[in-house]
Amino acid sequence: MKLNPSEAERLARELYGIAAAARPLPGEYDDNFHLVAADGAAFVLKVMHPEREPALIDAQCQALAHLALHAPELALPRVRPTLAGERFTTAEAAGAARLVWLLGYVPGRVLAEARPRPPELLRGLGRLLGRMDAALAGFDHPAAHRELKWDLARAGWARQLLGCIANPARRALAERALERYDALAPALPGLRQSVIHGDANDYNVLVSAPGEWPPRALSLIDFGDIMHSATVGELAIGAAYAALGQPDPLAAIAEVAAGYHAELPLHEPEIAALFTLVCARLAVSVVNSAQRAALLPGDPYVTISEAPAWALLERLDAIHPRLAHYALRAACGLPPVPHSPALAEWLRAQNPAPVLAVDVRTAPSVVFDLSAGSLLLGADPAAAATPALGEKLWGAMRAAGAALGVGRYDEPRLIYTSPAFASGAGALDEHRTVHLGIDLWLDAGAPVYAPLAGSVELVADNAAPKDYGPVIVLRHASGDGTPFYTLYGHLGHDSLAMVAPGQAVSPGQQIGTIGAPPGNGDWPPHLHFQIIADLLDMGRDFPGVAYASQRALWRSLSPDPNLLLGIPAERFPAPEPPKEATLAARRALLGRNLSISYREPLKIVRGWRQYLYDDTGRAFLDVYNNVPLVGHSHPRVVRAAQAQLALLNTNTRYLHDQIVRYAERLAARMPAPLGVCFFLNSASEANELALRLARAHTGQRDMIVLDAAYHGHTSGLIDISPYKFGGPGGMGKPAWVHVAPIPDDYRGAYRRGDAAAGRKYAAHVAEIVARLRAEGCGLAGYIAETLPSVGGQIVFPAGYLAEVYRHVRAAGGVCIADEVQVGFGRLGTHFWGFETQGVVPDIVVLGKPIGNGFPLAAVVTTPAIAASFDNGMEFFSTFGGNPVACAAGLAVLDVLEEEQLQANARHVGEYLLGGLRALAANHAVAGDARGMGLFLGVELVRDRATLEPAADVASYVVNRLRERGILAGTDGPFHNVIKIRPPLVFAQPDADALLAALDDILAEDFARV
C-alpha cells in the first residue's frame, strides 16, 4: 500500500518539526516524497518499505555523513536528523512500522535528459565520482559488505541467465561481453576495494539546468546500492550509462575516466579492467531486462528501456578490447600501448639492414609534403589520381636529381579518396587521413629486404583500389621478447611467392619487390613501410592510415618507422606548427581585434568547392562564406590568375585588353545608363570611391544610411556604418549622416503581411529628406545594401527601394547600391539585388565574390556621374584593375555562366528555405526563416511574441554546427540571425546535411526556449 502525501506531511511535522507540503516521488519499492516547507526549503522524505533492514539505511546515512565531512564541496544529499537527533528512526505509517529518514533536496535534472553530453559534462561526471570515491576510501560499514546482483565484482550470475535472451545474435553479443568478464573475474579481488555508490546510472546523476553551457554534473542521488566492491566498478557503471546514445561511446567513456583519474588516480590494472567492466555492466543490465521480460511478457517498457544498452553494447563489441584499453590509458595520460615506448627505445638501438638497395640514409632523396595543406598537391582532388600523383612526385624527384622520394609518417593527408577510408557515406563523415608508415617512392621492381630477423606473419593481396595491394607482415621480437611487426605494402605480385607465412627471415633477406599500379593497390610505385606494436588481430587489414581523432592512439600502435630507416631529420620539411602554436603566434604578432571565429578556433589549410579542410584533413561544409562564389579554389579562376601573373601584372597606366574586356562584361550585366567602371582592390575602397562620386556629382556631403548597416573599414565608411559607429569602440554618428530604420518586416515597425510596408519604411527616408530641406541642407545620397546582410539577412518589402530612390532623387541625391554581399547571381531569381526591387541605382558597388577571393572590387556608375568625378584630379589605384585581378574577375563570370550557378542558387536556395521554414515550424526558437536564393537567414528568438533576441542560442548553434563540421555564422544587430550564404556550388545533399544538423541542434537543451 502506497503512503499518501498527508501521512508524509504528518511524519515531517512530528519527526522533524517541518511544516511542508508533500508530493510523491517515483519509486518502486519505498515511499519517497518531495517536501517543500513554508520558507521554501526542500527535502526528500524517505519512508522505507517495511522489509528494509535498518543496517542498510544506517550505512547510507553514515556514508552521506562521512561525505559531508570529507568532501563538503560536493553537492551530495545531506541527511537531516530527527528532532531527537537520530539519522533515521522508526515510525508508524499506514498501519506498519517504517524506517523514516530525511534528506536535503538536491536540485537538478537527471543526466538521462541532458542533450547533448559534451566532453566537459562527461569529464565533470568522472571528477564527481572520483572525488566522491576518494573521500569514501576512508569509510567502511559492515552492511556495505553484502551480496548484490548489481555488484560488478559478482556479475558472473548473468551468464547463467543468457537463455532469457531470445534473439541469438543478441545472446551471443551479451555472451561475448560476459566471457571477457569471466576471464577478468579472478583478477578483480586483487584490485583496489572500497565502499562505492555503486549505481551512478543516468537517472541518479544530476546535472545543471538546460540554460547552462556547458552543462555540469552536480550531484549523485540514491545511495541505496551502496556496497563494498572493486573501486573501479564505480567508474565502469558511471561510464557505461554516460556513454548511452553517444556518437562516439569510447570517447565518452574515456572522458569520464579522465575526469575520475584526475581526482582519484587509477591504477594500471584498474584501467586494464575498465572496458570489460563497462561491457559487463551493460550485459548484466540487458540480461536482467530479458529475465524481467520473460517474467512479464508483453511489457513493452522493458524492451524499450533496454534498447540504448543493446545499441551501446553492439557499438562497443565492434571495438577491439585492447584498442579500448589503449584509448583509456591515453585518457589517463599514460602511453596508449604500454610496451610502445620500450619498443621505440629498443628499435633506436638496433642496427637494422637496409630495406632497399639504395641507402635511404645517404642517397639523394626528396621528402614530400603530402599534407592536407600541401602546395605540391593543391586543392583539386584530381592531383591524387594515380598518374597525376606519380607525375608530380617523379617530376619533383627528377628536378632534385633524386631517384628516391620519401613520404612522411604522422602526416594528415587528403589523398585517400576511396570509400574504404571513410567512416560513412557523407562528405562530413570522418575520413582516415593520418599516415602511419613512411613511403619510399622509387621505381617498380626494386627489391625490398627485411631489416630485422623475424618470421613471416602474413602474405596477402589486398587488391581493392587504394588498399595495400600485395602486402607482407613480418613478426619480430624486441629485447624482452615482446612481439612486434613490420608491414610492407604496395609490393609487386612476385612478392606473394617470395616468402610464405611462418617462414623465418634474416636481416637483409629479400622479401619482395616494389609493385607498380594498378596491381599494387593502384598507387605510384612505392613501399609503404610501417611498424606495428600490436596487430590487434587485424592481420592484413591493419590500417596504414588512421582517423585524426585517434591520432595519439595510432601513433603509439605504429611508432615512427624512421626508427629503423634512419633518414636524417634535416631532410624533412618543417612540420606544420600545431594549431595552438599558430594561435599563440597570431596573438603575439597581429592586432588583437582581428577576430577569430568559433569557441574552438579552426586552422583551415585547404578549400575545395563548398568545403574547407583543417590541418588534420577534416572536411567542413562552408555555408556562410560568400566570397568563394564559384567554389573554393576553382581551377578555372586559379589558372586564369596564375597564367596572367606569370606573364604580366602592372598598373592601369598602360593600355591592356584585360581591363576593357572585363569592364565590357560587367557593364553588359548592368541596366542602362550604368556603364562606366572603376576598379579597386576591396569593397571598402569601392564604397569610399562611391561616396566621392556622389559628392563630386551633387556637391553635397550628407548621406542617408540604414540602421545596422556596414559598408567598410575605412574612416569614411565607419562614419556611414551604424553597425560600427554605434557599436563597441564607435565614436557615434557624425552630423552629416542620417540613419533611416532598417526595413525589417519581421521585427521592424511594419511587418510582413502589411502590403504597404515598403512605402511606410520609405516614408522614414522621406522624413529625413524633408527635415534636411527644412534645415537648408543638401543631400549627397542614400546608400544601402539591396538586401541588408549585416543588418540580419533582410529582404526589403516590395516597393521599398523604388519609393526611397524617388524621394532621394527628388532631393538631388544619388542612390548607391552596395551589392558587395548579394550580387553575382546569389539571389537566384536575379543577378543583382537591386533588380529584385525593380530599381536602377546611380552607383553600384561590387566586391567580395567578384574575384572569388582574389582582391578585386568595382564601382559601376552612369556617364554623367563619372563626368562629374572627372574634375581634373587624377584617379589612380596601384593595384586596382590590374591584369591579374581582371583575369580572375573574367574567369568568375565565365564559370558563373558555364556552370549555371545562378540557377543552382535558385533551386537549392528554394529547397533550403523550404527546409528552414519547416524547422521554424518545429522549433520555437527559430522565429523566422527568410531570404532569397542562397542568401538566407534564420532568426532566433526567446519569445515569438516579444521577439526577444536569442543571441546566446545563435552563438551556441553555430558553435555546435562547427563541431558537426558545418561552418555558419551569426549576423544582425542583435547577433541572433544565423547567416547562410554558401558558395553557389552548394548542392541539395549539402542543404540536407545542414537541415539535419540544425534540426538536431535546435532540439538540444540550450536551444529549447
Ligand SMILES: Cc1ncc(COP(=O)(O)O)c(C=O)c1O
Ligand atoms: C555590405 C558590405 N560592404 C562593404 C564591405 C567591405 O568589404 P571589404 O572588407 O572587402 O573592404 C563589406 C564587408 O564585409 C560588406 O559586408
